[in-house]
Amino acid sequence: MATLKATKRTESGTNAVRRLRKEGLLPAVIYGHKKEPISVTVNYKEFIAIIRHHERLIQMEIEGDVQDVFIKDAQYDVLGDNILHADFEWVDLDELVKVGVEIKLRGTPVGLSVGGALRVRAEDIEIEVPVKNIPESVMVDVSGLGIGDKLTYGDIPLPEGGKIIGDPTKTFASVEVPVEMPDEEEAPVAEEAPAEETPSEE
Amino acid sequence: MPLMPKRYKYRKWQRGKNRGMAKGGNYVCYGEYGLQCLELGHITARQIEAGRVAATQFLRREGKVYIRIFPHKPVTSKPLEVRMGKGKGEVSRWVAPVQPGRVLYEIGGVPEDLAKGAFQRLAHKMPVRCRMIYRRHGL
Known part of the structure; x- marks a missing residue:
């Protein structure tokens, strides 16, 4: 220390x-x-x-x-x-404190090799942990994720005595099939004039 | 399409002053990387859109680009070869007044070198000096 x-x-x-x-x-x-x-x-x-x-x-x-x-x-x-x-x-060293900790991902999901895309919804996690066990970051292994698989906050390994603040069933990372978006740049866009009032002539 | 308000209370604004430092929106909160403004200035809706297109094309639709500013302020101008007087000119553009520290764009879900390249392209479209910043984890 x-x-x-x-x-x-x-x-x-x-x-x-x-x-x-x-x-x-x-x-x-x-x-x-x-x-x-x-x-x-x-x-x-x-x-x-x-x-x-x-x-x-x-x-x-x-x-x-x-x-x-x-x-x-x-x-x-x-x-x-x-x-x-x-x-x-x-x-006190055993006291619980609330801290935000960075989530680090390890590995490449297997779903990426078959056209999936990894979607991560959070970079940090709020946890309640004894002050002597505060981690620098939490490491999550995502290599086992196939298409349609997801990880919840409850799946994140926490240090001893640690507890997640919030809903542990909420998804934080998933491998999804990417949705084809229409090409915005190629689609013709009609220029919209601002809705202006015509000034009254006096 | 360039950003502009859906509706507004007053059609034309007085110019006002733009000074000081950013009061908020000065740290990365949605993505992993941000483009921070270092000067006072007005960024027009067209410039914001040009920046977004430049970044999206560079990233080849990977990751996500967040726009952190919005052009709320109407700027009027008089047509060419018109004598002074006869009232205030018409609204010619919508601008976002920015101050040093303001985060203009954020990018998430891509590696650092790709985000850096995208911000370099994007910064060329901006009328103010900018720099890349990172999300602060923990303290």
Whole structure:
């Protein structure tokens, strides 16, 4: 488990946190367990390194005191390049948390070789899992799918203690016969004029 | 066929201002890859359609192309060789005002290199600078 050093923060407001970001610090907040929230700052580069490794459970050292925290949320700028603020939550290691996890597909369905097409309806899945077992992604083997076969959310292998949020009977991937679409580009298209009112002449 | 509203409350709009950064629609949420706008601008319904056709043809109908913008705004213009006055011109085109950060198109269900090629073709049809972005999984 990665360790992140944090210092308590008394400044708040746009200008104060902007100054902190210029110094390479990231404003953050820790809350949960019905305790009083604490505003902190963490090192931006260290936090980014943790995010890139898809770690969600970390140890946070706040002025010598080490605590287990869960990375709850991160706020990005408009272009989505930089993180502006992070949310941490105090957790016990056996506590259940709700997280979104990426679904990775493995293998090529057998139905593809006989003209089928793989249709995937979701890239992520919402699960409830003990915080110590949060996976980076869940791997699903689709190689056994023939034409007309489907996989439901219930078929996704989950880590120990994990539970799907939502309907486990819902289909998330299937191999279907592709429907021939009419050629849009070749079909003649009548240009439709906007329905405009004729201005009254005065 | 180019996009345009089915019905509208006011036929002609005042020009208004287009400034700032995108307030929403700034991350990939339907497909795996997105084309993000980096400048302020107006994208016309014809340009949106040209982009869609370019991407669909490049992908040879694989995957899915999502259009994330809609031309809500009417722009009027006066005919050539007409003197000033005599009222506001007629609606000549419908545009989507865009700000930096706005995701214009998304593509899903194709490999990354194919999506990249499609976005390169598509970006040539756009009147603004664009870049390809990826869906964020987890945080």
